[in-house]
Amino acid sequence: MIQDLVDLAIGANRVLSYAGYILLAGTLTFWSVVWPDGRRNRRLVVLALAGTAAMIVGTLAGPAIQLIFGGRLLGDIVTPLGGAAQLARLAALVAAMFFLPDIISGAVVGWRRIVALTLVVVIAASMVAQSNAIGGAWEVAKIAATGLHVLATCAWLGGLLA
């Protein structure tokens, strides 16, 4: 019973993380590529901040659920690359949260566009590093496919939401 709840919580946390990624990365991509002046739109800012918060919660809650309620050890939960990717993603999310006012203080072009797209790529890369694409046969192809899939998702769904 407890294990079922833990599995359910992990699944929900995963959904939360992906939703946050779509909101944050999609909004940043939308600003950078489609509508640089959309920074003045308060709804988009709220979407980006909500996505950032959701991703931070999802990133921290994933291992915490398994540690506290799953009775597992840290070495079982995270691999070296996966744990480092999670911390790097947290760094990117902190950058998005603390420097978002600077990014949207002007039109998202020039260095602002570069910073925004860099954040999107870093977050996407951290998600790829945690995925099943790492290891096994056809690793390069899987990494490329997963990376493109994640980026396309944020551009498509994020653009739709924005």
Next chain:
Amino acid sequence: MGKLSHVNHPLAAGLRRATGFALIVGLLISAVAFYRVAAELPRSAPTTASGPNSPTVSASTSHRPSGTVSPKTAPTPTQPNGKLPNGPGTTEPGILLMASPLRDGSFDIAEIVLLTTPTSSIRLSPPELKRAGSRFSKAKPVASQLQVSAGSQPVLVPNGRINQRIDLSLNAPAKRIELRYHLSGITVRSMPSRPCADCHQSPGCWCLRGSPGCNDRQRKHRSQHRVPGTAAPRSSMLHRTAAESAREAKAAMEKCSDRRPVRPAEGAMRYGDSAALIVRLAFAVRRRATLADGRDK
């Protein structure tokens, strides 16, 4: 958003940026540190555990490389498991042992014991390594993170640690017993010899004068370098210059030319720029002596 950004307030913006920058740097440093030490993190036994209260056994000993793993519930012992091999411990009385070596020399071990008749107590003790030889006489095996289940019931192990013999009473007689633990202190490492700090050569190597990349102090040291417990190197062969070698070879040839028509062997060492030692053995034939010898015959 104007209130949110604080872009126009220099102090607040500076404080926000400094805080954000400090957090980013700290997280990135943590990421690098985690990547380096993650291999040493504590792990459970190689079998996939679904929780401490439901010890299970699986034949799969590999951990998924992905960080976003969704823990798959391992099959319980009562369920048919196609991954476990048939034989002792699974289909007939005996022990099935699965060991996974770790980088630090320890092992993650899972055991399945299948008895012919149910038992109400088991005795656990660390292995006797003295049988492996005298090198293991000082080894102190310790089983930690021990999880035991008898039948389908977990068995409480004090501290989850075994470093001496202990008897455990089972809640109910059982024929099938499963153990998962981390076994350490059972390996003896053979460390390679360390190179000499002065000449960067190991004690067993030849110490040659004039090797590339050595200064006067190292040359002097190398000439004094001795392998402990062995005789000194032959100075006549290894510690001589090319001129000395040629002169000695010529004298030796003249001395024995009337007895041996063929020069036995001459070692000439040359050091190339690629730091590879090229040993050229030149077997020179004294044609004149051979011809003369042939004419004599």
